[in-house]
Amino acid sequence: MQNKEDPKKAKSSLKGRLLIVDDESRHADSLAMMVASWGYDVHTAEDGAKAAGLLISKPFDVVLLDLHMPVADGYKVMDFIHKRGLKTRIITISGDPSMDDAIKSLKKGADNFIRKPVTPVDLLKAIDESLRKKVKEEQRQGVKRKIEIKSNLHRMMFDVAPNLQFLLDTKGNFRMVNTVFTKVTGYSKQEILGRHWSSLVEGDQIDRMHHVFEERRTAPDRFPEVELRLRCKEPDGENPGRKPKTLLVALQSRRLYTQQGKKRVFFGTYGVGRDITQYNKIEELNKYQEFHDELTGLPSRVLFEDYLSFALTQAKQDNTPLCLLHVVLVDLKQVNERYGHTAGDECLKTITARLKRQVRKGDILSRIDGSEFALLLPHIQDEKSVIHISEKLRIGLSNPIEVNGRNITLDLTIGSSVFPKHGENSDELLRHAQTSHGFHPLSKQRHLLQTSNWIKLIKSQH
DSSP: OOOOOOTTTTOOSOOOEEEEEOSOHHHHHHHHHHHHTTTOEEEEESSHHHHHHHHHHSOOSEEEEESOOSSSOHHHHHHHHHHHTOOOEEEEEEOOSSSHHHHHHHHTTOSEEEESSOOHHHHHHHHHHHHHHHHHHHHHHHHHHHHHHHHHHHHHHHHHOSSEEEEEOTTSBEEEEOHHHHHHHOOOHHHHTTOBGGGGBOGGGHHHHHHHHTOOSSSOSBOOOEEEEEEOOOOTTSSTTSOOOEEEEEEEEEEEEEEETTEEEEEEEEEEEEEOHHHHHHHHHHHHHHHBOTTTOOBOHHHHHHHHHHHHHHHHHHTOOEEEEEEEETTHHHHHHHHOHHHHHHHHHHHHHHHHHHSOTTOEEEEOSSSEEEEEESSOOOHHHHHHHHHHHHHHHOSOEEETTEEEOOOEEEEEEEETTTOSSHHHHHHHHHTOOOOOTTOSSOOOOOOHHHHHHHHHHO
């Protein structure tokens, strides 16, 4: 039973230009009059060749295409439309009672298939559907063009940015790098893209950067600025075997996500960095001067306390002992008064050089005051080893020091403390070492630190 709906009442609100292609002129004219009455701009063609000419000369929103025509059938017209990339939507018509034409034309990209004889309702519905698809496709293409323009703009801004910029994929491989990145590192884009970030990072920093780039679940999306040392490419043929040149970068990074339904999916890491190599050299000099003794070059008391605190943490974790020696040059004040501060400084330099020759690899030597040195021994077996090292230091420091033709002999005392026996923290260990000095075995006079503990000890001996 045919649908009695009046097509005039169901007029489409979407108007456009249509091309009707049919070799039966009466049928084509009838369809043209019907479609024109609905407010469309209608044109006709009696075969595929003439249809192709019209399709090239002006844009059509929809083509109503008979599949079986002489000269060039409807399938050839469809191929022509696709080959030329025309945006025309296609509705096919055929009087073949089988489903072959419907299946074939829909596979080739037709929006709809109508069997002859064509009813107004079916035709209006098909045209309306095709026009809606055309509008949606144009909107989609418009959004796509905007995205492409925006993407190209971002890519251009990314590439010409004055700082190093890069994008990592989900596996930590470089997806994009800008021109500055390639310029300062010496690598071309082809040499960097696809490589893992760790291949350009100094080995001692890989664990720290692994937290920044890889540990994504517990850390915040945006990381504070960190310092990163990148390996640069060595020019071909220059100093083979030499350690690669490095670049110090102040880096900020951000994880990137896309929304898939209700799920937030990670798709890469964006990073931007500033080359601070030159600034760092000045900063390193300032820091060195701040945390090192100017005369001897040894770590200052502040830096030594940091070393001691770190060593204590390790000793507690490993359940191993740790020793602290406190060396005092008790005659330094007299040397300064008798021979001048220049002579005293020379004595300090010589004592420092001798101490450096005596300490083991991994030990930390510091000048913590004018005549006081501290020696941290993180790898010690027992207290007997402490006594052995102390005596070794006494012997190594006991020889006279020649200054301006004079031989100057400095008396010294050595105090010690052992973790955990003498203290659980830095202050307790340093205090015990400072107050555990005895009398120097080579000195004819008694030298002591002015502490209440030693005053009590001396009184008890008399």
